[in-house]
Amino acid sequence: MHSTHPARPRALVIGASMAGLFATALLHKAGWSVDLFERSDVELFGRGAGIVTHGELLDALVESGADIERLGVAIKDRIAIDQSDNVLEHLDYHQIVTSWDRLHQSMRATIPDGHHHLGCNLVSIDQRDDGVTAHFSNGRQEHADLLIAADGYRSGIRGMVMPSVQPIYAGYVIWRGVADEAAIPASARDTIFDKFAFFLPPNNKIIGYPIPGLDHALDVGRRRYNWVWYRPVAPRTLETMLVDEQGNHHPVSIPPPLVRQELIDELKDAARRQLPPSFSDTLAVIERPFFTPIYDLFSPKMVFGRIALIGDAASVGRPHIGMGVAKAASDAQVLAHALGNRALSIDDALAHFEKERLVEGRMAFERGRTLGEYLLANEASEHAADDAHWREFHSVTGILRNTASSDFLKAL
Template identity: 40%
Template sequence: MKHQSYPRAVVIGGSLGGLLAATSLRAAGWQVDVFESSPNQLDTRGGGIVLQPDVLHAARYAGVALPNPAGVRSGERIYLDRNDNIVERLYIPQTQTAWSLLYRAMKDALPAQSLHAGETFTDFEQDGDEVIVRFDSGRTERANLLIGADGIRSTLRQRLLPDVTPAYAGYVAWRGLVPEPDLPAHAADMLRDRFAFQHGAGHSALAYLIPGERDETRVGERRWNWVWYRRYSEDVLKQLLVDRYGIARTRSLPPGAMKQTDIEQLRRDAQAELGPTFRALVESTDDPFMQPIVDLRAPQMVFGRAVLIGDAAAVPRPHTAGSTAKAAANAHSLALALDLANGEGMSIDERLARWETEQLQRGKQMTDLGISLGKRLMTVVAPPSQRFSAASGNSMPTSIR
């Protein structure tokens, strides 16, 4: 810690966005407690992530030690046709990591006593320069700042902006993870050291290697990560979101939740629409999972001493590879704004106002880009050279996740 005086922040949401906020603010001299509604560990959620500079900057600022290496490198980016012919190749080196790797690193960097599982936020009130935060258990907490980092369906955002809700974009991302040795040799040979894509009419697939379940990066111990974007009507989506136990879900289907009939249909569709490499990925996945693609952008992020960050404030479509990077940038920049060693004598409220202006603009740019990429990808089959992405900070072909 940098300072003797410790203002306090309460973070709602113990997923990656909340942990990024907590580690960053602690480095800025704040006392931070994180409250997560789920009583369980979250490190089995998520899949592959392109490791962006914003994430590395936030980790470095917060003093969070990432494994070395923190991901798996790829060099070539290839585009396959329906028969697995390489129709275009580019050399764009980058690193892919796992959501679970970042989650564990951020969580391990926080004191255990600052993490509170099984606590559901219900409401808050502002009391001068402080907030009083209430939970379903009857617990109350007093702090100088309340941070909503509780994702797409943020309870805090619903309290502050009840009319701002996620809008279904008309398609979903099927996802899967395959242990490296479990993929047939023909597909592994095509994908190894590469970031691969196959595009079709109204659908698009991509794949790359990420670390193993316990962050392993040695050959043979990693995992293949794949994503397949496909269009569905809202009625069909509702049916897909009913899990194998008959429970209707609203956000996504995590691994192990999908009905067996839907898994079998997904594999039949892969046989009909995907080339041999991507078919092998789908067929080798025991527990595929699914995420509806949604659009959301809050017009405001600061409400007195309550703030929204990450997907609670704006949701960029995954083609930008920007959701985790944006959460990291929100958290890092918030910590810099509130660092007690800086600020030129500005009050906390003045610092928050300046931070909000910058981050709203960032959110707008990323959500606009994601919508543009999604429209191109899901409606028109264009040559790869006519697509682009901001995933590595440059204009370049295709979309990334």
């Protein structure tokens, strides 16, 4: 273990999405010199769609110095509806729901341009006992005391240090899209728009909630509705869905604009036949819904010498928990607090970070899988005979209460 702590240590953060932005902002506040590198040539925009917020996320935003005024739409109700749009169950549940773009805008503003580098694709790392050298495909080289890998669930850096950890397909996909509030037929708007709404036929979850408009507008009429359908898809079928109009196969996941039109037509057709009018009419006004396969990923280590994995690079909680950004922010917070403690060496601070965050990462990972069981459940399922488990995670009441909730972390 190294006992020395340079006067102003330096960190390189790789990946300028949510985890990278939080790490850069918070580590800078902890007295480090930090530079953030993103392979995209242009500012990130439009990743994902809706993001559900939690106390943990709001706390990290405030600590980062991000502007959280008018952050999102405040919803008060969760409802489950039946095939005919009748409300089956209602739950009082107050939550702010926002968009990826709105969060990105707030966090991006916390990073000075001089420390935010686009067009920098990390290709290799040399590691010494007391630091790292990062090499980028444009020929750039950077030296630092620490490298933070915030490069997502397909992390190339994790591939270098822990190649055995790979995403494993969970057996279902999430179809998503956003509808302009003004374009949604009035009857659908009246039934679901200002609610966190659920339709739960066997092995399918359809959910939706309002989010800010494209320009982050919160005014009535200018917002959008985040529309989601989790559907089981056999691995072989998934392979065919990952082929674009040109016949190119995209391993793991296909970029949204490349999803074939025939798949979108099939989705809309299935929605007309299977979903309540409010959800199918809302989908009808979404021009290009897209799908993402759901993967499980958990790295049992987050620290490799002077390399630390955070956010989705370290582990992924399936989207049912709606906590990916909150988890990334908490990873960054714990890392920055430990590294800002000058009583600890950098290596001891990293050990502290790993010990604390592996526990919560494991809880988020397990909770996401448990909530996802509903998609593939049948009579022979492991927990079919366990009534308490069934009520908590397979009943309408349980799903309403546990989806996109961070309450399970209270057990910590």
